[in-house]
Amino acid sequence: MDNVRSVSQGSPLPRLEQQMLWQYVLQVPRAWLIAHDTDPLAPAAAAEFLKLQARRLAGTPMAYILGQREFMGHEFQVSPAVLIPRPETELLVETGLGYLKGRVAPRVLDLGTGSGAIAISVALGCPEATVVATDFSPDALAVAGANAQRLDARVEFLCGSWYHALSDHKGFDLIVSNPPYIAAGDSHLQEGDVRFEPASALTDGEDGLAALRSIIQGASQWLKPQGALYMEHGWDQAQAVRHLLEQAGFTRLVSLPDLAGIDRVTGGIYN
Ligand SMILES: C[S@@+](CC[C@H](N)C(=O)[O-])C[C@H]1O[C@@H](n2cnc3c(N)ncnc32)[C@H](O)[C@@H]1O
Missing domain, CATH: 3.40.50.150 (Vaccinia Virus protein VP39)
Structure with missing residues:
Protein backbone atom coordinates (compact mmCIF):
# COMPACT_ATOMS: atom_id res chain seq x y z
CA MET A 1 0.00 0.00 0.00
CA ASP A 2 1.20 3.53 -0.77
CA ASN A 3 2.37 5.93 1.89
CA VAL A 4 3.30 9.64 1.94
CA ARG A 5 6.95 8.85 1.33
CA SER A 6 6.39 6.52 -1.62
CA VAL A 7 3.86 8.81 -3.34
CA SER A 8 6.18 11.82 -2.86
CA GLN A 9 9.19 10.01 -4.28
CA GLY A 10 10.15 11.58 -7.57
CA SER A 11 7.73 14.51 -7.08
CA PRO A 12 9.08 17.50 -9.04
CA LEU A 13 7.61 19.93 -6.45
CA PRO A 14 9.84 21.60 -3.84
CA ARG A 15 9.71 19.68 -0.54
CA LEU A 16 7.90 22.51 1.27
CA GLU A 17 5.11 22.56 -1.33
CA GLN A 18 4.78 18.77 -1.14
CA GLN A 19 4.40 19.05 2.64
CA MET A 20 1.82 21.83 2.30
CA LEU A 21 -0.23 19.72 -0.11
CA TRP A 22 -0.06 16.67 2.16
CA GLN A 23 -1.08 18.75 5.17
CA TYR A 24 -4.05 20.02 3.18
CA VAL A 25 -5.06 16.57 1.86
CA LEU A 26 -4.67 14.77 5.20
CA GLN A 27 -5.60 17.77 7.42
CA VAL A 28 -2.61 17.12 9.70
CA PRO A 29 0.18 19.32 11.13
CA ARG A 30 3.67 19.14 9.59
CA ALA A 31 5.07 17.25 12.60
CA TRP A 32 2.58 14.43 11.96
CA LEU A 33 3.81 14.01 8.38
CA ILE A 34 7.39 13.53 9.50
CA ALA A 35 6.45 10.90 12.09
CA HIS A 36 3.92 9.06 9.90
CA ASP A 37 5.29 9.22 6.36
CA THR A 38 5.39 5.44 6.04
CA ASP A 39 1.90 4.82 7.44
CA PRO A 40 -0.48 3.19 4.91
CA LEU A 41 -2.32 5.82 2.89
CA ALA A 42 -5.91 5.65 1.64
CA PRO A 43 -5.88 5.45 -2.18
CA ALA A 44 -8.22 8.48 -2.34
CA ALA A 45 -5.67 10.60 -0.43
CA ALA A 46 -2.86 9.61 -2.79
CA ALA A 47 -5.08 10.42 -5.78
CA GLU A 48 -6.03 13.80 -4.29
CA PHE A 49 -2.35 14.66 -3.71
CA LEU A 50 -1.49 13.79 -7.31
CA LYS A 51 -4.42 15.88 -8.60
CA LEU A 52 -3.33 18.93 -6.60
CA GLN A 53 0.28 18.37 -7.61
CA ALA A 54 -0.78 18.46 -11.26
CA ARG A 55 -2.57 21.78 -10.70
CA ARG A 56 0.53 23.21 -9.04
CA LEU A 57 2.76 21.97 -11.88
CA ALA A 58 0.39 23.71 -14.30
CA GLY A 59 1.16 26.95 -12.44
CA THR A 60 -1.86 27.42 -10.14
CA PRO A 61 -0.66 29.42 -7.10
CA MET A 62 -0.38 27.47 -3.85
CA ALA A 63 -2.69 29.98 -2.16
CA TYR A 64 -5.50 29.22 -4.63
CA ILE A 65 -5.00 25.46 -4.26
CA LEU A 66 -5.04 25.65 -0.46
CA GLY A 67 -7.67 28.42 -0.48
CA GLN A 68 -5.80 30.49 2.08
CA ARG A 69 -2.83 32.78 2.71
CA GLU A 70 -1.44 34.23 5.93
C1 LIG B 1 -3.85 45.01 -5.98
S1 LIG B 1 -5.47 44.45 -5.52
C2 LIG B 1 -5.38 44.71 -3.76
C3 LIG B 1 -6.23 43.79 -2.96
C4 LIG B 1 -6.00 43.90 -1.43
N1 LIG B 1 -6.24 45.25 -0.98
C5 LIG B 1 -4.59 43.47 -1.08
O1 LIG B 1 -3.76 44.36 -0.82
O2 LIG B 1 -4.30 42.26 -1.06
C6 LIG B 1 -6.46 45.80 -6.09
C7 LIG B 1 -7.94 45.69 -5.81
O3 LIG B 1 -8.55 46.87 -6.34
C8 LIG B 1 -9.78 46.52 -6.94
N2 LIG B 1 -10.08 47.54 -7.95
C9 LIG B 1 -9.53 47.70 -9.18
N3 LIG B 1 -10.06 48.77 -9.81
C10 LIG B 1 -10.99 49.28 -8.95
C11 LIG B 1 -11.88 50.39 -9.02
N4 LIG B 1 -11.94 51.17 -10.10
N5 LIG B 1 -12.67 50.63 -7.95
C12 LIG B 1 -12.61 49.84 -6.85
N6 LIG B 1 -11.80 48.78 -6.73
C13 LIG B 1 -10.99 48.50 -7.77
C14 LIG B 1 -9.58 45.13 -7.51
O4 LIG B 1 -10.81 44.47 -7.67
C15 LIG B 1 -8.66 44.52 -6.44
O5 LIG B 1 -9.41 43.84 -5.47
Missing part, protein backbone atom coordinates in the same frame (compact mmCIF):
# COMPACT_ATOMS: atom_id res chain seq x y z
CA PHE A 71 -1.20 38.03 6.20
CA MET A 72 -0.34 40.08 9.31
CA GLY A 73 -0.58 36.86 11.36
CA HIS A 74 -4.17 36.17 10.24
CA GLU A 75 -5.34 33.36 7.94
CA PHE A 76 -7.22 34.86 4.97
CA GLN A 77 -9.33 32.75 2.65
CA VAL A 78 -8.59 33.49 -0.98
CA SER A 79 -10.10 32.49 -4.31
CA PRO A 80 -9.24 33.40 -7.91
CA ALA A 81 -11.63 36.38 -7.43
CA VAL A 82 -9.02 38.15 -5.29
CA LEU A 83 -5.37 39.09 -5.34
CA ILE A 84 -3.28 36.86 -3.08
CA PRO A 85 -2.19 39.16 -0.22
CA ARG A 86 1.55 39.92 -0.45
CA PRO A 87 4.00 40.18 2.46
CA GLU A 88 5.13 43.62 1.21
CA THR A 89 1.59 44.96 1.76
CA GLU A 90 2.12 44.50 5.50
CA LEU A 91 4.24 47.67 5.31
CA LEU A 92 1.11 49.62 4.29
CA VAL A 93 -0.89 48.15 7.18
CA GLU A 94 1.89 48.86 9.69
CA THR A 95 2.20 52.44 8.39
CA GLY A 96 -1.56 52.93 8.73
CA LEU A 97 -1.66 51.45 12.22
CA GLY A 98 1.27 53.68 13.22
CA TYR A 99 -0.68 56.73 12.03
CA LEU A 100 -3.78 55.68 13.99
CA LYS A 101 -1.92 55.21 17.27
CA GLY A 102 -3.27 57.60 19.92
CA ARG A 103 -6.20 58.82 17.76
CA VAL A 104 -9.62 58.59 19.36
CA ALA A 105 -12.21 56.53 17.43
CA PRO A 106 -10.50 57.05 14.04
CA ARG A 107 -12.27 56.46 10.74
CA VAL A 108 -10.42 54.48 8.07
CA LEU A 109 -11.11 53.78 4.39
CA ASP A 110 -9.48 50.95 2.39
CA LEU A 111 -9.95 51.34 -1.38
CA GLY A 112 -9.78 48.15 -3.50
CA THR A 113 -9.99 45.76 -0.60
CA GLY A 114 -9.80 42.42 -2.50
CA SER A 115 -9.66 39.67 0.16
CA GLY A 116 -10.07 42.36 2.82
CA ALA A 117 -6.49 41.78 3.98
CA ILE A 118 -5.71 45.46 4.67
CA ALA A 119 -9.07 46.56 6.07
CA ILE A 120 -9.45 43.51 8.31
CA SER A 121 -5.87 43.73 9.60
CA VAL A 122 -6.40 47.42 10.42
CA ALA A 123 -9.70 46.66 12.15
CA LEU A 124 -8.09 43.88 14.21
CA GLY A 125 -4.98 45.97 14.96
CA CYS A 126 -7.01 49.04 15.97
CA PRO A 127 -10.35 47.80 17.36
CA GLU A 128 -11.50 51.34 18.19
CA ALA A 129 -11.37 52.31 14.49
CA THR A 130 -14.41 52.42 12.21
CA VAL A 131 -13.25 50.75 9.01
CA VAL A 132 -14.94 51.04 5.61
CA ALA A 133 -13.64 49.01 2.65
CA THR A 134 -14.61 49.17 -1.02
CA ASP A 135 -14.08 47.22 -4.21
CA PHE A 136 -15.76 47.26 -7.60
CA SER A 137 -15.79 43.46 -7.72
CA PRO A 138 -18.81 41.88 -5.97
CA ASP A 139 -17.00 38.52 -6.02
CA ALA A 140 -14.02 40.02 -4.18
CA LEU A 141 -16.35 41.64 -1.65
CA ALA A 142 -17.98 38.26 -0.96
CA VAL A 143 -14.54 36.84 -0.09
CA ALA A 144 -13.68 39.90 2.02
CA GLY A 145 -17.01 39.75 3.88
CA ALA A 146 -16.51 36.05 4.69
CA ASN A 147 -12.97 36.77 5.93
CA ALA A 148 -14.19 39.57 8.18
CA GLN A 149 -16.86 37.32 9.65
CA ARG A 150 -14.46 34.41 10.22
CA LEU A 151 -11.79 36.65 11.78
CA ASP A 152 -14.38 38.57 13.79
CA ALA A 153 -13.40 41.96 12.36
CA ARG A 154 -15.80 44.89 12.19
CA VAL A 155 -15.58 46.29 8.63
CA GLU A 156 -18.28 47.86 6.44
CA PHE A 157 -17.91 46.70 2.82
CA LEU A 158 -19.25 48.77 -0.10
CA CYS A 159 -19.31 48.06 -3.84
CA GLY A 160 -18.32 50.62 -6.47
CA SER A 161 -15.45 52.25 -8.31
CA TRP A 162 -13.12 53.99 -5.85
CA TYR A 163 -14.99 56.81 -4.03
CA HIS A 164 -18.23 56.19 -5.99
CA ALA A 165 -18.93 53.34 -3.55
CA LEU A 166 -19.30 55.91 -0.75
CA SER A 167 -22.26 58.12 0.03
CA ASP A 168 -22.39 59.84 3.39
CA HIS A 169 -19.09 58.45 4.62
CA LYS A 170 -17.10 61.71 4.63
CA GLY A 171 -14.49 62.52 7.24
CA PHE A 172 -11.85 59.81 7.22
CA ASP A 173 -8.74 60.13 9.35
CA LEU A 174 -6.91 57.71 7.09
CA ILE A 175 -7.26 56.34 3.57
CA VAL A 176 -5.16 53.33 2.58
CA SER A 177 -5.02 51.55 -0.75
CA ASN A 178 -3.09 48.93 -2.63
CA PRO A 179 -4.57 49.60 -6.08
CA PRO A 180 -3.68 47.97 -9.40
CA TYR A 181 -0.44 49.67 -10.43
CA ILE A 182 1.10 47.50 -13.16
CA ALA A 183 1.05 49.14 -16.59
CA ALA A 184 -0.90 47.43 -19.39
CA GLY A 185 1.40 45.22 -21.43
CA ASP A 186 3.99 44.83 -18.65
CA SER A 187 5.63 41.44 -19.13
CA HIS A 188 5.23 40.65 -15.38
CA LEU A 189 1.52 40.10 -16.05
CA GLN A 190 2.45 36.94 -17.99
CA GLU A 191 4.70 35.46 -15.30
CA GLY A 192 4.29 33.03 -12.38
CA ASP A 193 1.34 33.25 -9.98
CA VAL A 194 0.25 36.61 -11.40
CA ARG A 195 -1.12 34.88 -14.54
CA PHE A 196 -3.85 33.31 -12.38
CA GLU A 197 -4.87 36.46 -10.46
CA PRO A 198 -7.67 38.81 -11.63
CA ALA A 199 -6.23 41.22 -14.22
CA SER A 200 -8.35 44.03 -12.76
CA ALA A 201 -6.53 43.61 -9.43
CA LEU A 202 -3.13 43.98 -11.06
CA THR A 203 -3.29 46.49 -13.90
CA ASP A 204 -5.18 49.71 -14.45
CA GLY A 205 -5.09 48.96 -18.20
CA GLU A 206 -3.14 52.20 -18.69
CA ASP A 207 0.22 53.55 -17.53
CA GLY A 208 0.17 51.96 -14.05
CA LEU A 209 -0.56 55.31 -12.39
CA ALA A 210 -4.22 55.72 -13.41
CA ALA A 211 -5.73 54.14 -10.27
CA LEU A 212 -3.22 55.89 -8.00
CA ARG A 213 -4.09 59.18 -9.74
CA SER A 214 -7.86 58.69 -9.22
CA ILE A 215 -7.36 57.82 -5.56
CA ILE A 216 -5.09 60.82 -4.91
CA GLN A 217 -7.28 63.28 -6.80
CA GLY A 218 -10.45 62.21 -4.98
CA ALA A 219 -8.99 61.93 -1.49
CA SER A 220 -9.38 65.55 -0.38
CA GLN A 221 -13.20 65.33 -0.48
CA TRP A 222 -13.23 62.36 1.88
CA LEU A 223 -10.44 63.12 4.36
CA LYS A 224 -10.75 65.16 7.53
CA PRO A 225 -8.40 68.16 7.72
CA GLN A 226 -4.95 66.74 8.56
CA GLY A 227 -6.11 63.30 7.36
CA ALA A 228 -3.57 60.93 5.82
CA LEU A 229 -3.43 58.96 2.58
CA TYR A 230 -0.97 56.07 2.16
CA MET A 231 -0.73 53.87 -0.93
CA GLU A 232 1.30 50.90 -2.05
CA HIS A 233 2.85 51.28 -5.52
CA GLY A 234 5.37 49.72 -7.90
CA TRP A 235 9.13 49.70 -7.35
CA ASP A 236 9.69 52.63 -9.75
CA GLN A 237 6.62 54.78 -8.94
CA ALA A 238 7.51 56.52 -5.64
CA GLN A 239 8.63 59.76 -7.26
CA ALA A 240 5.59 59.95 -9.55
CA VAL A 241 3.24 59.27 -6.64
CA ARG A 242 4.90 61.95 -4.49
CA HIS A 243 4.50 64.40 -7.38
CA LEU A 244 0.79 63.55 -7.72
CA LEU A 245 0.31 63.99 -3.95
CA GLU A 246 2.08 67.35 -4.01
CA GLN A 247 -0.09 68.55 -6.91
CA ALA A 248 -3.22 67.49 -4.98
CA GLY A 249 -2.24 69.58 -1.93
CA PHE A 250 -0.67 66.93 0.30
CA THR A 251 2.29 67.79 2.51
CA ARG A 252 4.64 65.89 4.84
CA LEU A 253 5.18 63.37 2.06
CA VAL A 254 6.96 60.13 2.89
CA SER A 255 8.06 57.11 0.89
CA LEU A 256 8.81 53.98 2.87
CA PRO A 257 11.10 51.13 1.79
CA ASP A 258 10.26 47.43 1.85
CA LEU A 259 12.71 44.84 3.24
CA ALA A 260 14.66 45.02 -0.02
CA GLY A 261 15.17 48.77 0.50
CA ILE A 262 12.82 49.77 -2.34
CA ASP A 263 10.23 52.50 -1.73
CA ARG A 264 6.85 50.75 -1.97
CA VAL A 265 4.52 52.88 0.18
CA THR A 266 4.05 56.61 -0.30
CA GLY A 267 1.71 58.99 1.44
CA GLY A 268 1.14 62.35 3.00
CA ILE A 269 -1.17 64.57 5.02
CA TYR A 270 -3.94 66.71 3.54
CA ASN A 271 -4.09 70.22 4.95
